[in-house]
Each structure stands twice: as structure tokens, then as C-alpha cells.
Amino acid sequence: MNLLTPQDLLSAAQYEENRAAIRQRIITLKKRRRISVGELVTLVFENRETLLFQIQEMIRIERIFDPGKIQEECDVYNALLPGHDELSATLFIEITDSEKIQSLLDSFQNIDQADTVGIKVGDTSVFANFEAGHSKEDKISAVHFVRFSTTPTFRDLLAQDEVPAFLTILHPQYRTEAPVSQELRQEWLKDLE
Numbered sequence: 001m002n003l004l005t006p007q008d009l010l011s012a013a014q015y016e017e018n019r020a021a022i023r024q025r026i027i028t029l030k031k032r033r034r035i036s037v038g039e040l041v042t043l044v045f046e047n048r049e050t051l052l053f054q055i056q057e058m059i060r061i062e063r064i065f066d067p068g069k070i071q072e073e074c075d076v077y078n079a080l081l082p083g084h085d086e087l088s089a090t091l092f093i094e095i096t097d098s099e100k101i102q103s104l105l106d107s108f109q110n111i112d113q114a115d116t117v118g119i120k121v122g123d124t125s126v127f128a129n130f131e132a133g134h135s136k137e138d139k140i141s142a143v144h145f146v147r148f149s150t151t152p153t154f155r156d157l158l159a160q161d162e163v164p165a166f167l168t169i170l171h172p173q174y175r176t177e178a179p180v181s182q183e184l185r186q187e188w189l190k191d192l193e
Helices: 012-032 048-062 067-078 101-106 152-158 182-191
Strands: 034-037 041-046 086-093 117-121 124-130 143-149 165-171 174-179
Touching (some): 012 048, 048 067, 152 182
Antiparallel strands (some): 041 086, 117 124, 117 165
16 A cells, blocks of 8 residues: 555645544444454454544644654554555454453453464465564553455455355454454455455
């Protein structure tokens, strides 16, 4: 994907004027790009449009006007863009019970290990590579950025609607899978073009 630059952004005034319509469009887009895997994990697959929106929102919320700081925001979000033959997502561990947050979150230790979070299409799987720095030996973040490097076989199978697709988590404390919707498959195919 083409990297995001400050030239891709609307001015603060333009963004504010169009924010309601942009926000509604992104909500609809993210709904197609979101998948819940069990009760506690959700992934939102990112693309240029979702990340551009996040930059605009950060600039708006933090009132960033300095060109250097705007470029820094672009650089941060460009790191989340999927590369060639990749899918990228934000993985959320969603715990709402305040009394169980720490213990449940701790139970997800090592979710960022190889062959734990995967996309399975037919009998072919690709597994998430987690961005470093979101977990330590004794702590784990509730938000992770992941990439799935695809293969030609995976992409061919993904394009065949009759071949079932699942997002899987194979963690000792959290083993589950969720069927991938046709809408999400179509979004992935666009990302992989």
C-alpha cells in the first residue's frame, strides 16, 4: 500500500466540516473488517482508509498543527499498513469485568507466540506475527498489532467462496475459532490486490 503522507490529510477545518460523514463511512467499513473470536478477542483489519481516519482523529483530539508532529503521526500509522501480500489487524483483548481484568489479561500471556492466532482457509493456515513491545514476561497489553503474511495458495483459496475460512486462536487458555464472513473475505481480497 502507498504510505500515508500529510498531503493525504484534510485540513483541520475541512475535517471538522466533513467529520460526521467520514466517521459514519469508517464505522460501516470497520464493521465489515471486524471479527470477534470467542467472547474476549476481536480483530479489526486495517487498511489505508481506516488508518487515515485514525490519524485525522489523533490530530483533531490532540490538536496537532506542527508539520513535524503530523509527519510523526503518519509514520506511526504507516507502520500498521499491510505490506505486499499481507493483512494487518489490531487485536483487542476485551475484558469488561473490572474485577477480572488483570487475571483474565494475565491468562493471555504468550498469545503473541508463533502459530497461536491464525487464519485458516480450507487446509491452509497463515499465522499472525505480533508487533514487539506489547507484552513482557509478567505483563501483556490488551491491544496488539499483528500481520499475516499470505501465500499464493492461501490467496487462491480465499478467492473461492465455497472454501470455508476461520480465524483461529490456539492458546492454552483460549482455544476458539470464528467463521470469516463473506464481507471480510472480500475486504481481505481487496487488501491483497
